[in-house]
Every structure is written in structure tokens, then in C-alpha cells.
Amino acid sequence: MASGLYSQHLNNKKIRYMRNSALVVVLVIFALVSLFPIAYMLAWSFGPAIEAASTSYSIFPQVWTLDSYKKFLNYSPYSLRWLFNSLVVAVCTVLGNILFASMAGYAFAKIRFKGRKTLFFLVLMAMMIPYQVTQVPLYILVVRQFQLTNSYFSLILPGIATSYNIFLAKQFFSGIPTALLESAKIEGCGQLKTYWLIVLPLSKTILAVMAINTFLGSWNNFFWPFLVTSKEAMYTIQVGLKQFKFANGTLLSPMMAGACISAVPMFILFFALQKYFLEGVTVGAVKG
Amino acid sequence: MKKRSDRAAKAYKKKRINHEDFSGWGFIFAAMAVFLIFTLYPVISAVITSFQNYKPFGSEWVGAQNYVDALNAPLFWKSIKNTLVYTVAVVPLSLVLAFSIAIMILPFGKKLQSVFKALYYLPGIASGVATAVVWLWLYNSSPSGIFNQLLGVFGISSVNWLSSSKTAMLSLILMALLSSHGSNVIIYMAALHGIDNTYFEAAEIDGASFMQKIRYIVFPMCKPTTLFLLVTGVIGSFQVFMNAYMMTGGGPDNNTTMIGLLIFNNAFTYGKYGLACAQAIMLAIVIAALTMLQFKVMGDDVEY
Numbered sequence: 001m002a003s004g005l006y007s008q009h010l011n012n013k014k015i016r017y018m019r020n021s022a023l024v025v026v027l028v029i030f031a032l033v034s035l036f037p038i039a040y041m042l043a044w045s046f047g048p049a050i051e052a053a054s055t056s057y058s059i060f061p062q063v064w065t066l067d068s069y070k071k072f073l074n075y076s077p078y079s080l081r082w083l084f085n086s087l088v089v090a091v092c093t094v095l096g097n098i099l100f101a102s103m104a105g106y107a108f109a110k111i112r113f114k115g116r117k118t119l120f121f122l123v124l125m126a127m128m129i130p131y132q133v134t135q136v137p138l139y140i141l142v143v144r145q146f147q148l149t150n151s152y153f154s155l156i157l158p159g160i161a162t163s164y165n166i167f168l169a170k171q172f173f174s175g176i177p178t179a180l181l182e183s184a185k186i187e188g189c190g191q192l193k194t195y196w197l198i199v200l201p202l203s204k205t206i207l208a209v210m211a212i213n214t215f216l217g218s219w220n221n222f223f224w225p226f227l228v229t230s231k232e233a234m235y236t237i238q239v240g241l242k243q244f245k246f247a248n249g250t251l252l253s254p255m256m257a258g259a260c261i262s263a264v265p266m267f268i269l270f271f272a273l274q275k276y277f278l279e280g281v282t283v284g285a286v287k288g
Numbered sequence: 289m290k291k292r293s294d295r296a297a298k299a300y301k302k303k304r305i306n307h308e309d310f311s312g313w314g315f316i317f318a319a320m321a322v323f324l325i326f327t328l329y330p331v332i333s334a335v336i337t338s339f340q341n342y343k344p345f346g347s348e349w350v351g352a353q354n355y356v357d358a359l360n361a362p363l364f365w366k367s368i369k370n371t372l373v374y375t376v377a378v379v380p381l382s383l384v385l386a387f388s389i390a391i392m393i394l395p396f397g398k399k400l401q402s403v404f405k406a407l408y409y410l411p412g413i414a415s416g417v418a419t420a421v422v423w424l425w426l427y428n429s430s431p432s433g434i435f436n437q438l439l440g441v442f443g444i445s446s447v448n449w450l451s452s453s454k455t456a457m458l459s460l461i462l463m464a465l466l467s468s469h470g471s472n473v474i475i476y477m478a479a480l481h482g483i484d485n486t487y488f489e490a491a492e493i494d495g496a497s498f499m500q501k502i503r504y505i506v507f508p509m510c511k512p513t514t515l516f517l518l519v520t521g522v523i524g525s526f527q528v529f530m531n532a533y534m535m536t537g538g539g540p541d542n543n544t545t546m547i548g549l550l551i552f553n554n555a556f557t558y559g560k561y562g563l564a565c566a567q568a569i570m571l572a573i574v575i576a577a578l579t580m581l582q583f584k585v586m587g588d589d590v591e592y
Contacts, residue, residue: 004488005480005501006395023392030389031407034466038411040434041422059434104319113312114305119320126327128579130527132551132568136561137333138326144344158326161319191311220415222530227556238417242534245421252425259418266413274406281409281474 038263045069045260047253061253068253072261075244075254078232082240083261089155089225089236090218096160097214098207104161105169106195110181120170126163131223139227150234155225159218165210168283172206173199209280212273219266237262334565342561354566364567366542367550371526373457374546378464379521383514385465386472391502393473394480405477409470420534423463424450427535450536453543460531460544472517479513480506519582523575547571 006019040059047061049071073079107113108120138158148154176199184194200207222238229235235243241258248254270277338354340347358364393404411419426434427449436446449459487505496504529548532538538545538553545553547567555564 004485004492005391005483005498005506007492007498020395023395027389027392027404031404034411034469035407037419037422037426037467038414040426041414041418044425058432059437100319100322104316107312107315111308111312111315113309116312119316122328123323126323126331128572128576129327129331130523130568130572130575132527132548133334133565133572134327134330135552136555136564136568137330137337139555140342140561141325141330141333157322161322163323163327166319166323191315195315216413222415222417238415241415241417241421245417245424245534255421255425259414259421263414263418266415267410270406270410270413274402277413278402278405278409278474281471282478 041256041259041263044253045256047256049251049254051250068251068257069261071251071254072244072258075248076232076240078235079240081233082235082237083265085152085155085234086219086236086238088152090215092152092156093159093218094211094214096156097162097165098211100161101165101210102169102173102200102203102207103195104166105171106173106199108166108170109173110176110178110199111191123163123166127167135223135227142228148228150229150231154228155234155236158224159221162214165214168206168210169203172203176202205276205279206283208273208276209283212269212276213280215269216266334568337562338565338569340562347562350562354562355570357563358567358570363542363545363550367545367547370457370542370544371528371546371548374461374464374528375522375525377461379518379525382465382469382472383517383521386469386517387476387510387514389469389473390476390480391506393477401477405470405474408473411467412470416530417534419463419467420531423467424535427459451540453540456536456540456544460535463531463535464528472521475513475517476510479510483509515582515585519578522578526571526575 043060045068046064046066047068048063048065049067076082108116108123142148142154142158146154181194181198184198189197220238221236222242225236226239226242229239232240232243241262244258245255337347339349339351341350341353389404389408393401396404414422428434428436429446429448429451430436431440431446433446433449435449439445439447447455449455483505487509488501491501491505527548528546529552532544532546532549533552536544538549551564551567551571554560554567
């Protein structure tokens with residue numbers, strides 16, 4: 001704890017009280033400013049589904065209706081399917097990463113097999129490469145060579161075991177005492193059993209963090225789904241929202257409704273699993 | 289004696305493929321298959337494509353022509369300039385902002401700290417598309433746009449935020465500053481909590497003021513964190529794509545075309561795959577150099 005940074009003013013509670021109140025005021029003002037766009041989005045998503053230019057719009061709508069949600073959902077016969085697609089893609093990506101990345105991470109951390117150093121080095125290098133490098137060949141590969149446009153395969157497969165997650169899992173598993181795994185081996189556990197019965201149960205937190213980050217990343221991903229989908233039926237919600245925006249640039253409330261539909265599920269997830277979200281930020285960043 | 293037996297064991301290990309090898313390969317098989325097909329192959333292919341004129345049936349080799357073309361295009365340099373302007377404005381300022389917020393959150397109890405962390409983190413959860421859609425309206429050019437209403441309070445007339453060449457970049461910078469400092473705040477908080485209280489106690493005994501404590505204890509102790517955030521921030525900022533794509537389309541007059549958008553346009557609007565790959569590889573080299581620099585400067589200070 002670094003609370004020693006502030007003088008405690010032990011003999012003068014009044015000063016401490018005033019200082020803390022001043023800090024709270026500044027912090028709340030900052031928070032309000034950065035939360036304003038979200039409040040604006042939520043409020044105006046309930047506004048009327050008419051051209052914004054025809055009304056002089058205030059900070060918050062005067063009439064509150066659900067019309068704009070209807071307008072957004074009626075824009076395409078597939079708009080609910082977009083949510084479903086996003087969900088399918090995110091869930092599969094998460095499951096794949098939890099299983100494959102953690103298995104690979106375990107092997108890199110605790111199994112001495114040939115080639116582990118070289119392969120892990122390649123994975124590390126890959127983390128540095130910006131996505132702009134791989135986007136064109138990946139696009140050519142998936143769209144031209146595999147002919148997988150508009151399929152769940154193309155949406156899910158490239159992200160099913162990311163280098164970052166392999167790295168994260170490896171880092172965490174390296175911290176598990178080898179003696180523990182060795183004793184499991186003496187008791188007669190094979191590698192698979194050790195991984196399944198000892199390592200995974202010890203790693204629930206890191207796996208939860210990984211799951212949440214991956215889920216969020218997949219749900220919010222726009223670029224790749226945009227490249228590999230051309231049929232409305234296969235859009236994810238982000239791609240759908242972008243198409244809606246380009247088609248209906250003048251409809252304020254329906255656009256906000258669309259933005260809400262894309263963002264609110266993640267807000268709910270955030271409030272439900274806050275601890276893991278916040279933990280996830282510092283994982284892999286800095287040693288405290 | 290021990291050394292020799294070690295060496296013998298090593299030699300033995302080298303020759304024989306043992307049980308460990310098999311289980312290791314089994315464990316990494318799925319992840320490595322995905323890695324080889326969807327990461328390693330594309331990287332190699334990008335390098336090759338950058339020396340080619342891509343055609344669906346048989347690309348032709350053009351040597352370094354794509355690189356020459358890229359370097360000769362004024363737009364390439366303009367996009368680099370834009371990217372740099374954006375980065376220089378956004379990254380340091382957002383660090384200062386995050387650092388100040390983290391310092392201000394510090395004196396409070398655990399509960400209140402979590403509340404503030406959550407509040408600051410929340411805007412970063414919305415997708416880039418959703419954020420852009422909302423900010424597009426905040427920057428609405430009519431007098432009833434939120435930012436114009438705000439200017440109106442101060443008696444300044446309305447501004448064409450996103451479509452005037454004077455303010456378009458400023459708008460994107462402002463948006464970045466206000467919508468994504470949550471994770472930086474949290475990382476700084478973790479770093480601040482890692483500073484041992486004895487430092488402050490010693491400083492207190494020496495009669496150090498608050499600012500002196502910040503300057504002589506907090507700054508040096510947070511240096512690895514700052515460097516980490518600086519480099520990751522710069523790397524992220526070099527790859528920025530969403531905001532320009534969604535908000536301005538790179539305009540007006542390519543004043544907000546950044547390198548990420550330029551590469552995207554070359555590849556997927558004009559179909560110049562070779563050129564796009566060449567530009568992407570130059571970007572990757574710059575980013576790799578930055579990362580190396582980070583490792584070098586920080587040395588053992590930071591553990592990944």
C-alpha cells in the first residue's frame with residue numbers, strides 16, 4: 001500500500017476530510033466527462049426514430065420510446081442473427097483459447113520436449129507483429145484459397161488459439177511449483193491427468209481472466225468479421241452496426257440503439273464479473 | 289564428474305525421442321497448427337507478397353518496386369506525419385491523465401477505489417464501432433451537436449469538427465483522450481500499490497512535501513510502468529484504424545489518413561496487395577525496433 005504518499009493529518013481530521021472531498025469532486029467530474037458518451041448513447045437510444053436534423057435535439061431526449069430499437073432491428077431481417085453470430089463466434093473462440101492455449105502454455109512451461117524453445121520464441125515474436133502484416137495474406141488464404149467466406153469457420157478459426165493467450169498461460173503455469181507436478185507423476189498421473197486434475201483447477205483465475213478478455217476481444221472485433229463476411233446473414237453485430245451507420249447516417253436514435261445493442265451486453269458482463277475484468281488489465285503488464 | 293554425466297544425459301536426450309517429447313508435441317499440436325496456418329504462414333506470405341505484384345493466378349516478382357512505390361508516394365509520408373501527430377498528442381497526454389487520476393484515487397479505501405476503477409474502465413469496454421457511432425453524434429456539425437452546444441456556452445460559433453481540415457485531427461485526438469484511459473489508470477494503480485510504504489515514511493521524517501514525494505519516490509518507482517505504457521501506447525497508436533475509418537474516412541483531404549487506414553485502403557479498396565504488404569512490413573519493422581528499445585531500456589525492471 002502506498003497510502004503513505006499522502007500525509008495522514010492525524011491530528012487534524014478536518015484538513016483530511018476537506019482534501020478527500022476535493023479529490024472526490026475532481027474524480028467525479030473526470031468520471032462524468034468520460035462516461036458522458038455512454039450516458040448519451042443509452043439515453044438517446046430511447047429517443048424517437050426520426051431524422052435528427054428535423055428536430056433540434058437537446059442533451060437528452062424529451063420523448064422516450066422503444067421505436068429506435070425496433071427501427072434498428074427491422075433494418076435487416078437478420079439483425080437478431082447478428083447478435084447470435086457474435087455470441088457463437090465469441091463462445092467458440094473462448095472455448096478454443098481456454099483449451100488449446102492453456103494446453104500449449106502448459107507444455108511450454110512444464111514439459112521438456114524437443115523444439116519447445118524455438119517454437120515458444122516464434123510465438124513471442126508473433127506477438128510483436130502488427131495485424132496489418134498478416135491481414136492481407138490471411139484474407140487471401142481464407143477467402144481465396146479456402147473459399148470460406150461467410151462461414152463460422154472463417155470467423156472463428158484464425159483466432160482460436162492466440163499467441164497472447166499461449167504466452168499468458170505459459171507465464172502463469174511457470175509459477176506452479178514443479179515439485180507439485182512431480183509428486184502427481186509419482187502418484188501415477190500422466191501428463192494429461194496432471195494437466196486436467198492439478199494444473200487447471202489451480203488456474204481458475206487466470207483462465208477466467210483469459211476467457212473474459214478473449215470474449216470481449218472477439219465480441220468487439222470488427223476488422224476480421226468485416227473482411228470475411230459479405231452476406232447479411234453472417235454479419236456479426238459490429239459489422240451490422242457499421243453497415244447500419246453507413247446506410248442511416250442521419251438517424252440519431254436508431255444508431256444509438258444499435259450501439260447500445262452492441263455494447264450493453266458487454267457492460268452487463270463487466271458488472272457481473274468486474275473483479276476478473278480489472279484483474280485482467282494488470283495480468284501480463286507489470287509486476288506489482 | 290557431474291558435468292560429464294550431464295553431458296552424457298544431454299547427448300542421450302538429443303538422440304532419442306522420448307516420452308516427454310511425445311506428450312509435449314501432443315499438448316501443443318492444436319495450438320501450433322492454428323499458429324502455423326493463421327500466423328506464421330501469413331507472415332511469411334506477407335514478406336513474399338511485398339516483393340510481388342499480386343495476381344490471383346500467378347503473381348509476378350517485382351523486386352523492391354512496392355517498397356520504392358510506397359516511399360515515393362506523398363500520401364505515405366502524409367499518413368506517417370498524421371500518425372506521428374496523433375501519437376505525440378495522445379500517448380503522453382493520456383499517460384499524464386491516467387497517472388493523475390491514479391494518484392488521486394490512491395488515498396481512498398479499497399471499495400471506493402474499485403468503484404472509480406470500474407467507472408474509468410467502463411468506456412473502454414464498448415466496441416470501436418459503437419464508440420465511433422456515438423462520438424460521430426457528439427461531433428455533429430449542426431449547432432445542436434453536443435460539442436457545438438458546449439462551444440455555444442462560451443459564445444463560440446459552431447465548428448465542423450470532423451469535416452474541417454483544422455479540427456478533424458484534433459477531434460480524433462480528443463476522442464482518444466476521453467474514451468480510453470481506464471486500463472492505464474488501473475495499471476498505474478497497481479504500480480503505486482507496489483511502492484513500499486517505508487519510502488514515504490522515511491521521506492516524511494525528512495520533511496518531504498507531497499510534490500517532493502511524487503518527484504523523488506513515485507516518479508522513479510513508476511518508471512518501468514511508464515515506459516511499458518508508453519511503448520505499448522505508441523505501438524497501439526501506430527496501428528490505429530477504427531477511428532479514422534469510421535469517423536472521417538481519412539478526410540478531409542487525407543488530413544486524418546493514418547498508416548493503418550492507408551494500408552487497409554491499399555489492400556481492400558484498391559486491391560494493391562503487394563504495396564499494402566510492403567507498407568505493413570515497414571510498420572512492423574518500426575514496431576519491432578520500438579519493442580527492442582523497450583526491452584533494452586527496461587532490462588530486468590519489468591517482468592512479463
